[in-house]
Amino acid sequence: MLSDPKSRFKPTSTAVADKSNILSALKQPYSNAARIAGTMRNAYLTNGSVSKVIDYYQSHPTYNYNIYPVLGNKQYELNDNVRNSYIDIAYYLRDLNIKFFAPIFFKETLIDGVTFWYKYQDKDGVGYMKLPMEWCLIRGTENGVYRYMFDITKLNDETVQSMPEEFQNAYKEYQSNNTSDTNTWYNNKYYYVQENGMAFTFDYNSLVNGGLAISPFASALTDIISLAKAKDNVNIKDNLDATRILQQKLPMDKKDGEMLISAKEAMIYDQTIRGRLPEGVILATTPTELENIPLTNSGTANAFDTVNKGLEQVFFSMGGSSPLFGGSTTSSNIVKEGIKKDANWIYANLFPMLENYYNSEIATVKTKDKLLWNIKFIRQSNFTLHDDIMNLKDQLTLGGSRTDYLAANGFIPAEIISKLTFEQQALDIDSLMVVKPTSNTLSAKDAEIQKRGRPKTDNPSDDTDRLDDEQG
Known part of the structure; x- marks a missing residue:
């Protein structure tokens, strides 16, 4: 995957900076999906509260x-080839580099509302090219995977050279007016991207809204802009508090009220002094008396309160817990329950979508036994990691899955088969890691040989000597 030095594939929609404009855009959100996405991306880059919440979800x-x-x-039934099939699927998923790309899919989709990707793959691995949302539309789903169509008119003779071969061939068909096949083209300009292309979105209404989608945080944009305005008011207040006015009074004839110097001379004096004033001092050159009006505290008195309330509203609108990011709280349980709520949203919305996509990838792998394989993301969070692992560990006593437990501890399937096989067959690790004799591992019979640990009988009386004399 190469970079794009000319920024030819970046989003083309500009952000909305005015509250009235964003309110107007939100009245018809799907018609303004690209502008809303541009505004959300700009908010992520410029607003610390927005970036913290999105990074938190990611x-x-x-x-x-x-x-x-x-x-x-x-x-x-399972036959002898299943182990080899497991290895083939595990190796393929390793090449897909899920733990690297899945967080990127999640974050970008939270910001844009919908993301369109194209997969590159060779013998060394895979990469994904993200396409501007203004160039694509969701066309439907296949086994739960969103597929899209591409507006081929967005390409030209220069940009098409940087596109995958599939797009280059489609561009040639468009140039030769060969776009009549309704199984491949829509409206003579939208090309149906094949199985290497997929889209991600949390907006299920995209299928009935022309293939467009908006961010789940779009409703928070008005609060985000209000917060930015409140911060501007704080800056205005700070500037007013620090401003000082210096008066340069021009000499006047008290009898006829005329200035004793010319306007040209007055301008020279004004420019000479003004150029030597420190920042925060304003010069007023006037022949009249200037009343002393202090500007300290002349700004909005509750500007800071407004900012704090705006912050709380932004976190509320984005579904985050304000105390989680340093806000005041009366109970730590509020934060804990908020974390669980956010985790459940992720489990219900992100994981099924990722599982559908990676299952479609697994289905392309040809195994000898032709057995169907599926992927399952472990329902666990980095914020409740210990409890989640302990739950799976407790399930082992009732016949739970050992591979689920290993996966919860960070093992990908390729690691499970490779690392454990290596440890047992190559290292014979059980012979290297011999359990040391302790009171928990020795019986009374063993204790006589070892001369330490447990007492000489498994049923000692109150007056039994529990320490061997040789141990002092």
Whole structure:
């Protein structure tokens, strides 16, 4: 994957900076989806509160995952080739680099509302090219994966050279007016991108709104702009508090009220002094008396309160807990419950979408036994990691999945099979990591040989000597 020095593939919509304009855009959100996305991206780059909330959501899940064979559909038993199939699927998913790309998919989709990607793949791995949302529309779903169509008129003879081969071929068809195939083209300009292209969105209404989608945080934009305005008021207040006015009084004839110097001379005096004043001092050159009006505290008295309330409203509108980011709270349980709520939203919206996409990728892998495999993201959060792992550990006592437990500890399937096979077969690690004799691992019989640890009988009386004399 190469960079784009000329920024030819960046979003083309500009951000909305005025509250009235964003309110107007939100009245018809799908008609203004690109402008809303541009405004949200600008807010992420310039507003610390917005970036913190989005980064918080992105860092919430661990993105740990496991794979499993799906029995049924004329496949009812596991044969000797299943282990090799597991290795093939695990190796393929390793090349997809899920833990690197999945957080990027999540973050970009939270900001834009919908993202369009094209997968590059060779023998060394994969990369994903993100396309501007102004160039694409969702055209439908295939097994839960969003597919899209591309406006080929957005390309020209220069930019098409940087596109994948599929787009170059489509551009040639468009140039030769060969766009009549309705299985490949829509409206003679939208090309149906094949299985290497996929879209992500949390807006399920995109299918009935012309393939457009908006960010789940779009409703917070008005609060974000209000917060920016409140911060501007604080700056105005600070500037007024620090401003000083210096008067340069021009000499006047008290009898006829005329200035004793010419206007040209007055201008020279004004420019001479004005150029030597420090920042924050304003010069007033006038023949009249200037009343002393202090500007300290002349700004909005409750400017800081307005900013604090605006911050709380932004966090509320974006679904985040204000105390989580340093706001005041009366109970730590509020933060804990907020974290659980956010985790449940991610489990219900992000993971199924990612699972659908990666299952479609797994389906392209040809295994010898032709067994169907699925991926499952472990429902765990970085903020509740210990409790989530302990829950899976407790399930092991009732027959729970060992591979789920290993996945929850950060093992990808390729690591599980490779690392454990290496440890057991190559290192014979059990012979290297011999359990040391302790009171928890020795019986009374063993204790006589070791001369330490447990007492000489498994049922000692109150007067039994529990320490061997040789130990002092």
